[in-house]
Amino acid sequence: MAFALQTEKLCKSFGALTVADNIDFRLEPGSRHALIGPNGAGKTTFVNMLTGVLAPTSGRIFLNEQEVTRSSQAARVSHGLGRTFQITTLFKTLPVLDNVALAVAERTGVARRMWRSASSHKEILEEGRSLLDALGLADDAATPAQDLPYGKQRLLEIAVTLGLRPKVLLLDEPAAGVPSHDSKRILEQLEKLPADIAILIIEHDMDLVFRFAQRITVLVQGQVLVEGTPSEIAADKRVRDVYLGEGHA
Amino acid sequence: MSGYTADTRIRWTESLPWVAALAFFFIFPEYLSLGARVLIFILFALSLDLILGYGGIVTLGHSAFFGLGAYTAGILSAKLGINEPFLQLAAAAGMSALLGLATGAVILRTRALTLLMLTLAITAILLEIANKWSTMTGGADGLSGVQVSPILGLFRFDLYGKTAFLYCLAALFIGWFVIRRIIYSPYGAMLTGIRDNSTRMHAIGAPVYWRLVLIYTVSATMAGIAGALLTQVNQFVGLNVLGLEPSGDILVMLILGGVGRLYGAFVGPVVYIIVQDTLAKQYPEYWYLGIGALLIVVVLFARGGILGLFDQWLSHFKPKSSARASAL
Numbered sequence: 001m002a003f004a005l006q007t008e009k010l011c012k013s014f015g016a017l018t019v020a021d022n023i024d025f026r027l028e029p030g031s032r033h034a035l036i037g038p039n040g041a042g043k044t045t046f047v048n049m050l051t052g053v054l055a056p057t058s059g060r061i062f063l064n065e066q067e068v069t070r071s072s073q074a075a076r077v078s079h080g081l082g083r084t085f086q087i088t089t090l091f092k093t094l095p096v097l098d099n100v101a102l103a104v105a106e107r108t109g110v111a112r113r114m115w116r117s118a119s120s121h122k123e124i125l126e127e128g129r130s131l132l133d134a135l136g137l138a139d140d141a142a143t144p145a146q147d148l149p150y151g152k153q154r155l156l157e158i159a160v161t162l163g164l165r166p167k168v169l170l171l172d173e174p175a176a177g178v179p180s181h182d183s184k185r186i187l188e189q190l191e192k193l194p195a196d197i198a199i200l201i202i203e204h205d206m207d208l209v210f211r212f213a214q215r216i217t218v219l220v221q222g223q224v225l226v227e228g229t230p231s232e233i234a235a236d237k238r239v240r241d242v243y244l245g246e247g248h249a
Numbered sequence: 250m251s252g253y254t255a256d257t258r259i260r261w262t263e264s265l266p267w268v269a270a271l272a273f274f275f276i277f278p279e280y281l282s283l284g285a286r287v288l289i290f291i292l293f294a295l296s297l298d299l300i301l302g303y304g305g306i307v308t309l310g311h312s313a314f315f316g317l318g319a320y321t322a323g324i325l326s327a328k329l330g331i332n333e334p335f336l337q338l339a340a341a342a343g344m345s346a347l348l349g350l351a352t353g354a355v356i357l358r359t360r361a362l363t364l365l366m367l368t369l370a371i372t373a374i375l376l377e378i379a380n381k382w383s384t385m386t387g388g389a390d391g392l393s394g395v396q397v398s399p400i401l402g403l404f405r406f407d408l409y410g411k412t413a414f415l416y417c418l419a420a421l422f423i424g425w426f427v428i429r430r431i432i433y434s435p436y437g438a439m440l441t442g443i444r445d446n447s448t449r450m451h452a453i454g455a456p457v458y459w460r461l462v463l464i465y466t467v468s469a470t471m472a473g474i475a476g477a478l479l480t481q482v483n484q485f486v487g488l489n490v491l492g493l494e495p496s497g498d499i500l501v502m503l504i505l506g507g508v509g510r511l512y513g514a515f516v517g518p519v520v521y522i523i524v525q526d527t528l529a530k531q532y533p534e535y536w537y538l539g540i541g542a543l544l545i546v547v548v549l550f551a552r553g554g555i556l557g558l559f560d561q562w563l564s565h566f567k568p569k570s571s572a573r574a575s576a577l
Binding site: 051074082085089092093097107110111112118119120125141161 | 254255256257430433436437438439445446448449450451452453454455456
């Protein structure tokens with residue numbers, strides 16, 4: 001079986017501190033997979049290794065069967081890896097539509113062009129508009145990203161990444177800092193994402209995780225504690241002890 | 250404002266610099282040499298705006314390219330006897346492009362203060378080379394004996410600077426046209442993205458470093474051409490084209506006019522050189538004080554430069570809906 005994303009014995013140490021300890025992880029094509037774990041479990045480090053922000057100390061990473069362990073961020077994006085950020089990372093002074101258009105232009109190679117005006121590339125703008133439409137942001141196209149309400153900024157974060165047409169989408173706490181009624185809206189949008197995209201979601205909001213994910217991996221102190229379906233995870237004694245027990249007692 | 254949602258049509262206000270330049274040519278025939286210098290500094294400031302205002306590369310070393318261009322043109326003529334003006338420009342462009350590519354490839358891996366210091370170091374090194382290698386550069390005495398053949402074999406550089414002025418105006422027009430195209434292109438939009446948030450630019454798959462190296466090289470090329478023009482107009486090259494001082498001057502000119510708004514590069518040098526010329530006549534030793542005071546006022550009260558102030562003023566007369574589109 002081909003995996004959309006796979007890691008083999010992935011390790012990362014900062015000096016004596018091991019934050020990723022032999023992580024074997026597999027993401028099936030089109031699956032909805034969640035990565036959970038207490039604070040400091042190494043979730044963000046794991047994502048940063050997957051996306052190429054951090055180099056692993058040892059181990060290997062595969063994207064659609066191709067090894068990308070040493071590839072640049074840009075190369076991984078062109079292999080179909082898209083990510084959103086835990087802390088909103090947008091082009092905040094630029095209009096919402098430009099935020100999406102820049103991503104679409106990178107994917108299509110238009111971004112390298114130096115002569116014809118950007119605004120005459122109608123196909124980029126059209127695709128950008130349809131992405132905004134899909135995420136319910138069509139009315140905000142001309143608003144600078146920083147003037148959007150926070151919940152919509154989180155949606156724009158997703159829209160920008162979808163502009164890359166990823167095969168694998170890493171969502172780093174898409175609902176971070178969003179009030180609960182807005183997090184429902186985000187979940188609704190996530191459920192509408194194309195079924196052929198494999199999604200790995202890192203999230204603290206357990207309601208969202210258990211509703212959205214088909215499989216859950218629990219990371220504790222840099223190690224995979226257990227992996228299974230939501231009901232298996234909810235029933236697992238170890239998970240309840242180290243993780244759910246604390247927050248949901 | 251560049252980008253995918255920008256209106257890129259040429260507005261009538263954009264003809265003002267050219268109308269003003271031609272009017273100047275006819276009204277002030279005795280000031281054409283000064284006028285040519287202003288045009289050259291506008292071209293230099295435009296090249297800086299491309300990387301600073303759009304790419305977000307903060308530099309105190311842009312004079313490296315200006316100076317290299319100036320010395321390339323000067324040495325070609327004074328030492329090798331090559332007086333063809335376009336050949337001098339092409340050689341200056343080529344040398345500056347090479348230096349831009351070579352140094353950009355090294356220093357653009359760094360950011361912020363480190364980058365600033367490295368840019369400064371490069372122009373300081375070139376200044377020392379020009380100072381010490383006096384057999385080639387004339388050292389502290391400067392390089393004299395520069396000659397320029399008539400342009401296209403027809404137009405001789407005259408005593409009043411008529412040819413020089415129109416020649417520089419033509420060069421500036423071409424430079425402006427190219428930079429305007431780049432700014433409004435997808436590449437320009439991408440640069441704005443890097444300036445705004447380079448983390449996000451990496452995450453959407455842009456090879457940020459290479460993109461910056463390329464635009465740095467383009468900018469260096471234009472600065473080199475501006476330097477060569479100065480040599481041709483002055484028929485002399487002095488050490489004052491290299492080092493911190495000219496880098497700082499051009500930065501101040503751009504900040505005065507307004508960074509990242511294309512026409513700030515036009516307004517800044519005009520204001521700067523007029524103030525400098527006026528003050529230097531009255532107070533030959535203290536004119537820098539006047540420039541300093543002007544800079545403080547602009548930075549404190551007009552953060553978008555003189556043009557930014559003008560925009561604010563205009564927006565009082567406009568309906569709210571179009572307030573975002575800038576006039577200039």
